[in-house]
Amino acid sequence: MGREAGHAVVLGASMGGLLAARALTETYARVTLLERDELPAEPLNRRGVPQGRHVHVLLPRGSQVLGSFFPGLAGELGLAGVPHTQLARQIRFVVSGHRLTRGRPGPIMLQPTRATLEHAVRRRVAALPGVEFVQGCDVSGLVTSAGRVTGARFVRRSGAGGREETVEADLVVDALGRSGRSVEWVARLGYPAPAEERIKVGIKYVSCFFRTPPGALAPEQGILVGPVPGRTRAMAFMACEGDRWLLTVAGMAGDHPPTDPGALVDFAGTIAPRDVHDVIVRSDRLSDPVTHAFPASVRRRYEKLPAHPEGLLVFGDGLCSFNPIYGQGMTVASLQAEALRACLAAGRGDLAHRFYRAAAKVIDPAWQLSAAGDLALPEITGSRPLLTRLINRYVSRLHRVGATDVAVADAFWRVAGYLDPTPALLRPRVALRVLTRG
Ligand SMILES: Cc1cc2nc3c(=O)[nH]c(=O)nc-3n(C[C@H](O)[C@H](O)[C@H](O)COP(=O)(O)OP(=O)(O)OC[C@H]3O[C@@H](n4cnc5c(N)ncnc54)[C@H](O)[C@@H]3O)c2cc1C
Incomplete structure (x- = not known):
């Protein structure tokens, strides 16, 4: 089969699915994304991405990769008011209890809310030739033939009377997130489940938007404070589009932030530097606090399996979902997309082995960094x-x-x-x- 031939189906149209789709368009003539949510025409949060209401840092490397996949994206986001930040100069980072001194200028970090970023990326993907979105449909399983994955099954949420439909594909990419069911579906074909590594972090996020007094924290565009032994709390206060700042307060190992707005600001005061807390206290709160619980970081070692069904790849959070306080998920998904593009450029044979090995190389350092950070806290159990x-x-x-x-x-x-x-x-x-x- 030559380049730009065949049909790839991506399950899930969140950041992982969108980035995988972008990579696939270079090799497949048609790429179809199946998504449970009705995708909003505006940059709005949606049910399938509940984490999107909390701080979502796109690290400088992720910003670079997105810029290379979607030329002009940084300028477009800049016009929409998204801060372009020098990580080492405009972010105050308090880590292990120490405020890191400012570093040299480097590549910029785009600082949109998650909804704005996903919306911009989705528009770019939708404009690529051969791309189609099927929205409002629940993926219910895989289509298989002679041990090979040849498509996906789905049920439209409205209009089809609950009837299951199928779509045929030369390649199916599962980007359904950490609760994707590929492990179970593939077990029915007789393939073993991947070994799973898990670090129980028991983290809860509580977030809301603020408008700070003008220039109150300038030139800083964000403050990040990590947990320390004896205080498993962390916070981020980040500028974003719309002249707003998003406060996310997190507590690990069961020490969870309250959802009452006043109590939340008090809780933030146990973590934030005093001047930053003073600014939060003097700011106008623009939204009610929202919460998200994240029980454990999970890594599935597909690269260690001896065999994989042909025609299926698991992608994004389905391979590894990290403790979110390290802000790595989207950057790692973008690097997986680069890896997928490179694997496909070398041909379609033995794709799963090659892709999982390449993906493991980009996941390794992120997993080590987040696992080491978590295990530096005596409150987190693990060897x-x-x-x-x-x-x-x-x-x-x-x-x-x-x-x-x-x-x-x-x-x-x-x-x-x-x-x-x-x-x-x-x-x-x-x-x-x-x-x-x-
Ligand atoms: C609280 C929190 C904060 C985070 N903060 C950051 C951060 O600061 N920086 C960062 O880079 N990353 C962060 N992440 C991680 C980031 O959100 C993910 O890595 C990123 O969204 C990529 O995930 P994904 O696309 O693989 O899966 P998901 O984002 O989980 O998307 C799965 C998609 O599949 C769809 N879906 C699910 N089931 C079905 C079905 N049966 N049929 C059809 N569709 C289905 C969902 O609607 C959704 O669109 C955070 C995560 C959490 C939980």
């Missing part, structure tokens, strides 16, 4: 081999040195922004400073 404990000690020392040392802070800003691989933190120039100045 901590010697290497994890040594790395955590080193990283916490690095944060302490990074409070005053620009070279060390810069190394961390770049790794946190996904611009450099994690081992960059161990480069001799950085390690020497960490070990001698800590």
Whole structure:
């Protein structure tokens, strides 16, 4: 089969599904996305993406990848009032209890709300040749033939009287998120389930929009405060389009933020730097608090399975969903889309093995970073081999040195922004400073 031939079906049209679809359009003549929600014509939140009402950081690397997939996207979002932020210069980042000093300028980070980002990306994907969205339909299973996946089954939510329909495909991509049911569907074909790694973080988010007094935090465009041992609370207060700031307060290991607006601001006061809390107190609240619970980070090791059914790939959060406080999910999905594009450019044979191996390479550093961060908290249960404990000690020392040392802070800003691989933190120039100045 030549390039730009065949039909790919993507299950789920959230960020993962949209990015997978973008990659698939380079190889498949037709790409159909099946989505349960009716997709709004405006940048609005929707039921299938409840996490979209909370802070959604698109890291600099993710912003770069989206820019390469959709030229002009950054300019379009800028015109809509979306801040373009220098992560290392305009975000105040308090990590392991230390305020990281400002680093050198780097690539920009787009800072839209999730609804605005998804809407802009969806419009771009919808405009690509051969793309079709089937909205308002529940995917109910796969179509298989001789052990191969040859399509998907779905039920329209209205108008078809609950009748199941099928769509044929040369490739099905499951981007149904962390609760996608591919594991179960594939087990019926006799394939084993992937091993699962799980870190119970028991996190709850509570968020609402504010309008700050003009320029109250300028030139900062966001404040991020991570948890520390003994205080498993975190917060983000981020500028976004519409001249608003979104406050997300999170509590892990059962220490959950309240939903009463006044109590929420008080809770934020136990985490936020005093000047930031003062600004929140003086700001106008624009919306009621909304909540989202996230029980555990989950990674499914598809790359370790000896065999996969032909014609199916699992993508995005279905492969790995991270503790959201590290802001990695969409960036990792964009890197998976790059990996998918590269795998398809090399041909369609043995695609699942090749894709899962490539996806694991982009997931590894993000998983290590978020798992190490979680396990640095004694309140989170999980095994901590010697290497994890040594790395955590080193990283916490690095944060302490990074409070005053620009070279060390810069190394961390770049790794946190996904611009450099994690081992960059161990480069001799950085390690020497960490070990001698800590
Ligand atoms: C609280 C929270 C905060 C987060 N913050 C960040 C952040 O700051 N930065 C970041 O990069 N990432 C963040 N993430 C992660 C990010 O939201 C996801 O990584 C991203 O949405 C990609 O996920 P996905 O597309 O694979 O799955 P999802 O976003 O879960 O999308 C699944 C899609 O499938 C559809 N669907 C589900 N079942 C069916 C069905 N049976 N039939 C048809 N359609 C179906 C849903 O409607 C939805 O559209 C956060 C996540 C959470 C939970």
